[in-house]
Amino acid sequence: MSIKNEKLAKVMEDVIKRNPGEPEFHQAVAEVLESLEPVVEKRPEFLEKGVIDMLVEPERIIKFRVPWVDDQGNVQVNRGFRVQYNSAIGPYKGGLRFHPSVYEGIIKFLGFEQIFKNSLTGLPIGGGKGGSDFDPKGKSDGEVMRFCQSFMMELSKYIGADTDVPAGDIGVGAREIGYMYGMYKKQRDEFTGVLTGKGLTYGGSLARKEATGFGLCYFTDAMLKDHGLSFDGKTVVISGSGNVAIYAAQKATELGGKVVAMSDSNGYVYDANGIDLAEVKQIKEVRRGRIKEYVDTHKDAVYTEGCSGIWGIKCDIALPCATQNEINEESAKKLVANGVIAVAEGANMPSTPEAIHTFQSNQVLFAPAKASNAGGVTTSALEMSQNSMRYSWTFEEVDAKLQGIMVNIYKNASAAAKEYGMEGNLVAGANIAGFLKVANSMLAFGVV
Numbered sequence: 001m002s003i004k005n006e007k008l009a010k011v012m013e014d015v016i017k018r019n020p021g022e023p024e025f026h027q028a029v030a031e032v033l034e035s036l037e038p039v040v041e042k043r044p045e046f047l048e049k050g051v052i053d054m055l056v057e058p059e060r061i062i063k064f065r066v067p068w069v070d071d072q073g074n075v076q077v078n079r080g081f082r083v084q085y086n087s088a089i090g091p092y093k094g095g096l097r098f099h100p101s102v103y104e105g106i107i108k109f110l111g112f113e114q115i116f117k118n119s120l121t122g123l124p125i126g127g128g129k130g131g132s133d134f135d136p137k138g139k140s141d142g143e144v145m146r147f148c149q150s151f152m153m154e155l156s157k158y159i160g161a162d163t164d165v166p167a168g169d170i171g172v173g174a175r176e177i178g179y180m181y182g183m184y185k186k187q188r189d190e191f192t193g194v195l196t197g198k199g200l201t202y203g204g205s206l207a208r209k210e211a212t213g214f215g216l217c218y219f220t221d222a223m224l225k226d227h228g229l230s231f232d233g234k235t236v237v238i239s240g241s242g243n244v245a246i247y248a249a250q251k252a253t254e255l256g257g258k259v260v261a262m263s264d265s266n267g268y269v270y271d272a273n274g275i276d277l278a279e280v281k282q283i284k285e286v287r288r289g290r291i292k293e294y295v296d297t298h299k300d301a302v303y304t305e306g307c308s309g310i311w312g313i314k315c316d317i318a319l320p321c322a323t324q325n326e327i328n329e330e331s332a333k334k335l336v337a338n339g340v341i342a343v344a345e346g347a348n349m350p351s352t353p354e355a356i357h358t359f360q361s362n363q364v365l366f367a368p369a370k371a372s373n374a375g376g377v378t379t380s381a382l383e384m385s386q387n388s389m390r391y392s393w394t395f396e397e398v399d400a401k402l403q404g405i406m407v408n409i410y411k412n413a414s415a416a417a418k419e420y421g422m423e424g425n426l427v428a429g430a431n432i433a434g435f436l437k438v439a440n441s442m443l444a445f446g447v448v
Ligand code: NDP
Pocket: 168, 169, 170, 171, 172, 173, 212, 240, 241, 242, 243, 244, 245, 263, 264, 265, 266, 307, 321, 322, 323, 324, 346, 347, 348, 373, 374, 376, 377
């Protein structure tokens, strides 16, 4: 695919020129701009009044040194980032990723996606993302704590409950949020909802931990039902075994699916009897171990090194929940050849453009990340509401709101695709529906 509208193509050309060496960021912007072709034909003012030029440029990028001392007494230096991308419809909102692959381009791609995802939730949250090239893997609790404290000592200057509200992402879960919240509170001497994904004893929301995975399945279920299908009796393959993957597996199972494979960055396990999720939780959440340990207790299961092989397993529904570009064209073709009926993205941008094209041109139901994984940030926004009210809802109340919002996102993305002549194309529909709310707000603000 390429951009035909000359002005939009020029925006893309400038993005590439001004942000060299950031392929993931280019990929995310190109997909959105391609989707906007029919929108700017109907509404040329978005180009004429500079809304799209402003939208692709982050409002602010903060980049900082994160020094900390390891258990051997050596000084380590990592790099921290926060991209405050767009605040047109609310305070910047988005996760923090701690992974050695993090650099500015990754945070910009994630921050850009977050603008549209957050808009789709219908809640008042702008787009942002942050993180560090710190690798929590193999680090002691003390090392993780010292890193998080150093990271927050600097980040705390730029965030706040009404300004910018970070949360978790890859490598950032309850433990890291706890250490960061503790340091923020000490420095600022205030108890506010400045982070989400907090522990339940200090302002966290029930169902936030489950939200992204549950939300993914609620979205997928809505998409399947719209086509007279359901999870019931379907074979499901899920990549990753982190926060998103675990709760996607739980909900997919509750909805009648059979999850037969899960993975981590080293390899995948296949269990024809259905994955024993209690064991996966024990390995990943309690022991912080590796997925291969699963076969120690489940002798019928098979472990295979390497992560892309998981897409060669025959399944009806595939839920990529690990990382960006984990499904390439070759993997997509294998899934199609094996008869996959639906692919729904739990991770951010897990399918390459060629993989998406393969799914769409073979009539596979395809749910794009910024719509289907919006359940996490939705529930983060619900956590912010509860913090503002100094009140908390029950698990059932939060879960019901989450479910309602995910079904709405499906309906809105689906309706936008139809309205702009691309019925069934949820990639275009999600990009357009997410864009319009932000762009109309920016138009109202003028040039700021
Ligand atoms: P976790 O850190 O809890 O888990 C990440 C999982 O993905 C692990 O199994 C990890 O394996 C695997 N993984 C990470 N990087 C790679 C890689 N480069 N190659 C192969 N596997 C990899 O993160 P989350 O579950 O929170 O996040 C997973 C995805 O979901 C990310 O794309 C994230 O941006 C997205 N997301 C997360 C949300 C949330 O609320 N947490 C909300 C919306 C989207 P290993 O342990 O070996 O590293």
